[in-house]
Amino acid sequence: MDAIKDRYRLVRRVGEGGAGVVYQAADALLGRTVAIKALHQRLAVDLLRGEGRSLARLNHPNVVSVHDLVEDRGRWYLILEYVDGCHLDQWLAEHGPLRPEHAVETFRCVARAVQQAHQLGILHCDIKPANVLVSVSGEVKLTDFTLAHLLAAGSFRGPGGGSAGYAAPEQMAGLAVDERTDVYALGALLRRLAGSLEQASEPPRQIEVTIARATAPNPEDRYPTVEAMLASLPDGNGQVTRLASCSTVSDLTRVDPITRQEKQPARVRWLALPTGGLAAAAVLASVAAFSHFTAQASPVRVTLPDLVTSQSRSAQLIVHSLALRDRLHRAYSPTVPSGTVMRQQPAPGPVLKGSTIDLVVSEGPRPVAVPDLRSMSQAAAVGALRRLGLKVAIQTEDSISHDSGTILGQSPAAQTRLLPGATVTVTVSTKPWYWPF
Ligand SMILES: Nc1ncnc2c1ncn2[C@@H]1O[C@H](COP(=O)(O)OP(=O)(O)O)[C@@H](O)[C@H]1O
Numbered sequence: 313m314d315a316i317k318d319r320y321r322l323v324r325r326v327g328e329g330g331a332g333v334v335y336q337a338a339d340a341l342l343g344r345t346v347a348i349k350a351l352h353q354r355l356a357v358d359l360l361r362g363e364g365r366s367l368a369r370l371n372h373p374n375v376v377s378v379h380d381l382v383e384d385r386g387r388w389y390l391i392l393e394y395v396d397g398c399h400l401d402q403w404l405a406e407h408g409p410l411r412p413e414h415a416v417e418t419f420r421c422v423a424r425a426v427q428q429a430h431q432l433g434i435l436h437c438d439i440k441p442a443n444v445l446v447s448v449s450g451e452v453k454l455t456d457f458t459l460a461h462l463l464a465a466g467s468f469r470g471p472g473g474g475s476a477g478y479a480a481p482e483q484m485a486g487l488a489v490d491e492r493t494d495v496y497a498l499g500a501l502l503r504r505l506a507g508s509l510e511q512a513s514e515p516p517r518q519i520e521v522t523i524a525r526a527t528a529p530n531p532e533d534r535y536p537t538v539e540a541m542l543a544s545l546p547d548g549n550g551q552v553t554r555l556a557s558c559s560t561v562s563d564l565t566r567v568d569p570i571t572r573q574e575k576q577p578a579r580v581r582w583l584a585l586p587t588g589g590l591a592a593a594a595v596l597a598s599v600a601a602f603s604h605f606t607a608q609a610s611p612v613r614v615t616l617p618d619l620v621t622s623q624s625r626s627a628q629l630i631v632h633s634l635a636l637r638d639r640l641h642r643a644y645s646p647t648v649p650s651g652t653v654m655r656q657q658p659a660p661g662p663v664l665k666g667s668t669i670d671l672v673v674s675e676g677p678r679p680v681a682v683p684d685l686r687s688m689s690q691a692a693a694v695g696a697l698r699r700l701g702l703k704v705a706i707q708t709e710d711s712i713s714h715d716s717g718t719i720l721g722q723s724p725a726a727q728t729r730l731l732p733g734a735t736v737t738v739t740v741s742t743k744p745w746y747w748p749f
C-alpha cells in the first residue's frame with residue numbers, strides 16, 4: 313500500500329536541514345495539515361525512528377508533537393504537527409534581536425521543553441535557532457530530535473560534530489555528552505536571542521553571566537542542569553511568551569537571512585514577492601509588550617494544492633485542513649468518473665486563509681430519456697437508441713396484425729432516464745411460420 317501517497321497530499325516543501333526535508337501536507341483521512349519529515353537517503357533510518365520515539369515520549373506545549381512514523385516502499389516518514397510559521401533564525405533575521413526581558417521569556421519556553429526531555433532521559437544534542445519553530449500566532453516549539461539520545465545509565469559518546477557555535481566542545485569532539493551538553497547549546501541560544509552577538513543591545517549583566525557559565529568550554533564549569541540555569545536568570549513576568557507573528561512565504565527556505573542594516577529594503581522586497589504576503593494572523597495580547605516590533609496585520613496565506621482528479625470528499629478534507637471553505641458544483645461529464653473533481657477555482661497557489669474554493673465535481677455522463685419506440689420500424693428504433701448512446705437487445709414476438717419488423721414493446725418504458733451505455737430491450741414483430749403472406 314502507498315501509505316503516504318494514498319493518505320497525504322504534499323502541499324509544499326517547508327524546510328530542509330542537515331538530516332532531512334520537511335513538507336507541508338494535507339492528511340485527507342483526518343482532514344488536517346501535517347508536516348512530513350523524510351531523511352536524506354544516505355542517512356540511517358534508525359535516526360528517524362529514534363527521533364519519532366523521542367518525540368513520542370514528550371508531551372510539552374513547546375515541543376512539536378508527533379502523529380506517526382510511517383513506512384512507504386522502503387522509506388520512512390515522520391508525521392508531525394505542522395507549525396505554520398518559520399524557524400527562529402528566520403524570525404530573528406526578520407525582526408532583529410529581542411529585548412533582554414523578551415529574550416529571557418522566549419528562552420524559558422525552549423529551556424522548559426529541554427528540561428522535560430532531560431527528565432524523561434532524552435538529550436536533544438542539536439539545540440539551535442533553526443530547530444526552534446515560531447508559529448504565525450507566536451508560539452515557540454522545539455523540533456528536530458534527529459540527534460537526540462536516550463540517556464542510558466552513565467554517560468555515552470556524543471554524535472561527533474554538530475552545529476558550529478551551538479554544539480558543545482565535547483560533542484564536537486565525539487566525547488561523552490550529558491545534560492550539560494544541552495546547557496551549552498541553550499547558553500548559545502540565549503546569546504543569539506539577546507543579541508549580544510549582533511551588538512544590537514548589551515544584555516544585562518545577569519544574563520551575560522548566565523550565558524558565560526552555560527557556555528563554559530569545560531562541562532564541569534557549566535550549570536549542572538537546565539533547572540539551575542533557569543534559576544540563575546532574572547525573573548520574568550511569568551506570562552507565557554508568544555513572539556510577534558512572523559512572515560511566511562510559499563517556500564520558507566527561500567528566506568535569506570538579512571542583516572539589520574538591510575532590514576528595511578528586504579522588507580519591501582518581501583512584500584513584492586508574488587507568492588509571499590506577510591502572514592500575521594492574531595497579533596496576540598503579549599505583542600503589546602513587544603511594541604518595538606512592527607506588528608504586521610496582513611492576512612495569512614496558505615498554499616492551495618492542485619485538487620483536480622481528487623475525489624470530492626478528500627478534496628473537501630484537504631480544503632478544510634488548510635482553513636479554507638469549499639463550495640461544490642455538480643456537472644455532467646462523459647469522460648470524468650462520477651465524484652471526481654474536474655475543475656477548481658482559484659487555481660493552485662497561495663490563497664487567503666478562510667477563502668472559499670469552488671470545486672466542480674463530475675456527476676458522470678448525463679442521463680438520457682428513453683424514447684417511445686412503439687410502432688417504429690426496427691431500423692428506426694435501433695438508430696434512435698444508438699444515437700443516444702444506448703445499447704439495444706432484440707427479442708421477437710409473432711404477430712399477424714403488425715408488419716414484420718415493427719416494434720411491439722420496449723423495456724424500460726419511454727421517458728425512463730438511463731445512463732449512456734445502458735441497454736434497452738425492444739420486442740420486434742415477426743410473422744408466424746404458418747402465415748402465408
Ligand atoms: N513540524 C514542522 N512544521 C513546520 N516546519 C517544520 C517542522 N519541522 C521542521 N520544519 C522546517 O523544516 C526545517 C528542517 O527540519 P528539521 O527537523 O530541523 O530537519 P533536519 O534534521 O534536517 O535539520 C526546519 O528548520 C523548519 O524550517
Ligand SMILES: [Mg+2]
Binds near residue numbers: 329442
Ligand atoms: Mg534541523
